[in-house]
Amino acid sequence: MSIPLSGINFTTDFTFASGVGADLITEFNTALVAAGWSSVAAGSGFDLTSGTTPQGLSVVIEVRQAVANTHLGATFKDASTSPFEFIVGRLGDYRVVASPFQFFMYILGRADSTAAGGLPGELMGGVPFIPSFLAGSTSETWWARGSGRSGSLITNTFRTTVVATGQAAWCFNGQVAEAALNSQNPVLIPPRSVAQPTLTEFVWYDGSVLDSEALIAYGKTSAASSRRVPGLLWDTVLIWDEFTIDDEQTFGGYTWTNLTIDTAIPSIWIIKS
Amino acid sequence: MAIRYIPGTEFRNDGQFVVSDATDFCTELQGQLITVQWDTLSGTRSGAYLRKTLFGIQQNTTITIGANVYYIQGSIPNPNPGAWATVIFAGTDSATTYINLGQAVNSNGFESFRCVQAGYMTTTTTDGGPGTGSPSINGIDIESISLSPDSNGTSLLPAADNATMWFGYSTASAITDAGGYRMRSKLTSEYQRCRALMYVAGTTAQVKITSGDESYTSAAFAPSTTNGLIYRQISNPYQFYLLTPGATSSFLFGGTPALPDFLKGQRITGCTNESPIRITTESAHGLTTGEQVSITDAEETYGITSVDSAPLYGSPLVLIRPFRIQVVTAGHEFTVGQVVSVSGVTGATGANGDWKIREVDATSFVLRDAHNDFATAPYAGAGVVQGTRNCTNGLWTVTVIDDLNFTLDTSDGTNAGSYVANTGIAGKNNNDGRRISRCLFMTGTGSGNSFRTSMYHAQTGAYALNASNYTGGDNIGSPRTVFPGILGGPLLWSDDCAVLCEPYLTLGINGIASQARLIGQPWDCALITQDYTDESTAVFDGYNWVKVTGTTSGSLQWGSLWVAISVVP
Numbered sequence: 001m002s003i004p005l006s007g008i009n010f011t012t013d014f015t016f017a018s019g020v021g022a023d024l025i026t027e028f029n030t031a032l033v034a035a036g037w038s039s040v041a042a043g044s045g046f047d048l049t050s051g052t053t054p055q056g057l058s059v060v061i062e063v064r065q066a067v068a069n070t071h072l073g074a075t076f077k078d079a080s081t082s083p084f085e086f087i088v089g090r091l092g093d094y095r096v097v098a099s100p101f102q103f104f105m106y107i108l109g110r111a112d113s114t115a116a117g118g119l120p121g122e123l124m125g126g127v128p129f130i131p132s133f134l135a136g137s138t139s140e141t142w143w144a145r146g147s148g149r150s151g152s153l154i155t156n157t158f159r160t161t162v163v164a165t166g167q168a169a170w171c172f173n174g175q176v177a178e179a180a181l182n183s184q185n186p187v188l189i190p191p192r193s194v195a196q197p198t199l200t201e202f203v204w205y206d207g208s209v210l211d212s213e214a215l216i217a218y219g220k221t222s223a224a225s226s227r228r229v230p231g232l233l234w235d236t237v238l239i240w241d242e243f244t245i246d247d248e249q250t251f252g253g254y255t256w257t258n259l260t261i262d263t264a265i266p267s268i269w270i271i272k273s
Numbered sequence: 274m275a276i277r278y279i280p281g282t283e284f285r286n287d288g289q290f291v292v293s294d295a296t297d298f299c300t301e302l303q304g305q306l307i308t309v310q311w312d313t314l315s316g317t318r319s320g321a322y323l324r325k326t327l328f329g330i331q332q333n334t335t336i337t338i339g340a341n342v343y344y345i346q347g348s349i350p351n352p353n354p355g356a357w358a359t360v361i362f363a364g365t366d367s368a369t370t371y372i373n374l375g376q377a378v379n380s381n382g383f384e385s386f387r388c389v390q391a392g393y394m395t396t397t398t399t400d401g402g403p404g405t406g407s408p409s410i411n412g413i414d415i416e417s418i419s420l421s422p423d424s425n426g427t428s429l430l431p432a433a434d435n436a437t438m439w440f441g442y443s444t445a446s447a448i449t450d451a452g453g454y455r456m457r458s459k460l461t462s463e464y465q466r467c468r469a470l471m472y473v474a475g476t477t478a479q480v481k482i483t484s485g486d487e488s489y490t491s492a493a494f495a496p497s498t499t500n501g502l503i504y505r506q507i508s509n510p511y512q513f514y515l516l517t518p519g520a521t522s523s524f525l526f527g528g529t530p531a532l533p534d535f536l537k538g539q540r541i542t543g544c545t546n547e548s549p550i551r552i553t554t555e556s557a558h559g560l561t562t563g564e565q566v567s568i569t570d571a572e573e574t575y576g577i578t579s580v581d582s583a584p585l586y587g588s589p590l591v592l593i594r595p596f597r598i599q600v601v602t603a604g605h606e607f608t609v610g611q612v613v614s615v616s617g618v619t620g621a622t623g624a625n626g627d628w629k630i631r632e633v634d635a636t637s638f639v640l641r642d643a644h645n646d647f648a649t650a651p652y653a654g655a656g657v658v659q660g661t662r663n664c665t666n667g668l669w670t671v672t673v674i675d676d677l678n679f680t681l682d683t684s685d686g687t688n689a690g691s692y693v694a695n696t697g698i699a700g701k702n703n704n705d706g707r708r709i710s711r712c713l714f715m716t717g718t719g720s721g722n723s724f725r726t727s728m729y730h731a732q733t734g735a736y737a738l739n740a741s742n743y744t745g746g747d748n749i750g751s752p753r754t755v756f757p758g759i760l761g762g763p764l765l766w767s768d769d770c771a772v773l774c775e776p777y778l779t780l781g782i783n784g785i786a787s788q789a790r791l792i793g794q795p796w797d798c799a800l801i802t803q804d805y806t807d808e809s810t811a812v813f814d815g816y817n818w819v820k821v822t823g824t825t826s827g828s829l830q831w832g833s834l835w836v837a838i839s840v841v842p
Contacts, residue, residue, distance in 0.1 A: 131766075133766075133768075133770075134766055134767055134768055137767065137768045138767060141767075172767060189757045189758065189764060189772075190757070191755050191756065191757055191758075191777075192755065192756065192757070192758040193729065193730070193753050193754070193755045193779065202755055202777075202779070202791055203788075203790050203791065204533070204535070204536065204790060204791045204792075205536050205707060205708075205709055205738075205782065205790045205791065205792045206535065206536055206707045206708065207707065207790075208535070210755070210777070210791060212757060215757060215764075215772070217764070220767060226762065226765075228765050228766060228767040228769070229764065229765065229766045229767060229772060230766075230767040231767075
């Protein structure tokens, strides 16, 4: 296995200061369209459709104003529809790192969490890369994770850890599932060793860090069902070390940015450009 | 990364053998390794294990000190490494006879030996040490004084036959040659190789792993040799698995792992006879002046110009006449006690093999343990000798000459040769730039899990990593595997097939209690994040596979180690 590359990576930075949901929607729409998503105006926002992956899969996000028009609301769907609407409304300096098949939207320099409270500022999702041996058995799959939805606490996302426990929604072959708090669904699969004594980090002999593909796993039919791996995140690598949030490195011919907070191990790196 | 397979031109072996005793075990394992191109450096088949004897004095020898005459009765074979060779004698003096004889030995020119202990032995004492019970036998313990301590054990006394008495010595770290084989793996593409030593101690089979030059020797693993026990061995030119079907006992897994390119040591292709020594590397070394490099396992090779053999002693009374085989070269840098490999000699073919050497001068050395069994004909020509490049191995500060050349400050070389070596480099960019010049490991059944019982880690293991060597039990630095996974169960794809991956091997870089680091992966090895029946077979990735982790329970069921046994036709 190797890291699947989408071939198109686009990063957009903007400031959301107005508190008007429509402004955030416009910026978000612009960022995804630049990365290859198609957009159709609908309702108070847009329907954004991802590019179709080489495995023939895509996802649609209904982006609308929410929470008295102060937030961006996002509902994921394809043949099946997400059971709830994620919301984003925190004021701040945003970044959207997007490819035709997935995106990460977050506020620079910080991460949402239940403890931090406030308004949600993170949303991410898309269609994973499906390895060839699963292509024939996968007709539909997508994932979404956000730090907020109407009436719910603020939670963490992949901005904090590969095993985020916050709110999420996903779909596998027509089975839509959701996770609220305290559910490790979806998760990214880190390297591991024996539990005791714990290896605090996986480092090569020369001191270089271990990197690995970002396998994503979620309950096949619900949050309570056994997790399965439908595929891998595009343009994403897990690095078994901690780095400064939003740090940038160049390797493999790409500029990467650290999605995760300073203390996250492994850290999640996504191609910025 | 991906699963690392042995090159397509190499052999794999998946076979079974039944043992009858410890000797049989050693012989069978040796035979299995031969089939996958391991070299036999010493040892012969059952019943004729190489017995490395030194020189001695005969039974019935008398030693006279003043009015006292000491009559040599025999010698005692020493089953315990770490004890001294012992001589039994009778004397005509008083209760101080053993002291007197010890003094006699030390003053009367027994070549290369001295008495280190003297005392009474009880009749039940067989370990070579003076006894403390009722005096019944006078004994003295003797050690060599001219030879450096021996790491491969050359001198356990053969069974006392009351014909000839042999003196020898062993050390606590010695490998006995009471019976055994010394096998050498092939060199990997990362210039790694190891040796496996197998021998019999008492009635127990012992297996050790060593570095290519035997400067590191692991503790002994003692697989069961119960009569009728069946072993399955899966081996290749670089490593071997040994397991007992249906049981998790008596497991051995050792060899030298595959290293990623970025950890591969730099190959030394040349070395001048200058002071300081000038090293030439195969590719750009990337060093800067002032950096330190470590060089391990560098070897040198010289052509042999002659081989002379002559009786070590002229006395016609010696029933087994030790010969002194001297190898002459145009010049070499070997040192006393070093292991060298002689090959290609014609005529006196007994000179070929793996030897400790002694009586070294600038152009020649003596094969220390060779005797008349081997000197069957005059030297007819040819031959080379290969051994460790002592003057090059070590930790050095470099001075860079150009991209491919640097010197080792404070070094002093005198001869050129052919070299295989690697460097460790410090201080590079985002990492410390260190590379691996030596890596080998072995795990086996012991006080805790081995890779036979857990895909996670081996709680009984030994390994060498660059110039550092470790043997020990379970700790953070003992051999472990790293793989993708999460706690809570097997890791399956959406079609319920298990995730298959390469198992990274970790070892503590400064001891088994130190932080482990990733060093590479076992050859032909895959980890499947789900458990299966012991010795299950499967076909994937173009190979036939067998599962080597045995029956497991609990969290151990979340994965299993597999080994490729053959290519799918």
